[in-house]
Amino acid sequence: MPWWIWILIGLVLLGVEMVTPGFFLFFFGVAALVIGAMVAFGVGGPEWAQWLLFSAISLVSLLVFRGPLVAWMRSQELVSPVDTLQGEVATPLEDLSPGAVGKAELRGTAWTVQNGDKGTLTKGQRCRVYRVEGLTLWIQAE
Template sequence: METLALSWWLWLLLGLALLAGELLTPGGFYLIFFGAGAMLIGALKLIGFDWSLPTEILLFVVASVAGLLFFRKPLLQRFRRLTPQIAVDALTSEIACSMEEIPAGAVGKVELRGTSWNAHNLDESTIPKAARCRVERVDGLTLHVRKI
């Protein structure tokens, strides 16, 4: 009687699907390890290892969880170190461009350094669309601006 097992290409396909899932979902490096585990099992089957389905699944889980435990934290630290951080205090005195009309004292949208920001109009007059405005201060993700 032949044992039930997945073909090598199914494991590789599952691995690619999990890697694609990692790219499409927010989160912090979980699916990538399961994708790598599936691809490892597929590669081992391709070079000649032949196991039953329960053994394949066990090896897949062990390889994936081991990768998760040993490599997730170092990868997260490396990517956080490579991600440029914007010092929001450095945005003070920068020139932004209003993306919409912002009435006096109201909140609207401005563009600064290629990014859309919420902006509170500190002026007593409306800031028209596409007008230049100066950032007076930053509060969290809101810029407080005045028309130039």
């Protein structure tokens, strides 16, 4: 098979992989590109050998690299910045009685907070975020 057909197949498979999840077609696309390059440089051999090599490269790379690649991609998933606020120090911008909702400053931004402490939190007092519910931070005195 001509080298350009292998390259075209590889590019189509990589393009389809971009719109499908799972890192499955990626390895077949890369294998087709490798075979296309080999045929272009004259080391592809007969057509049956190209298909055999394509199958071997696809399956071996799929079995060896797919698991670690999927695990790495899952570990790179973004954590919502709001979820990282638990344990941070916030300072109320107003006095907050127990259970009251108000504003507090955290990381240079005003947040909606709820006083989860038994006592009143005064303006400027150091408080710790102990719970996050949506965009509301629950704070208590340090």
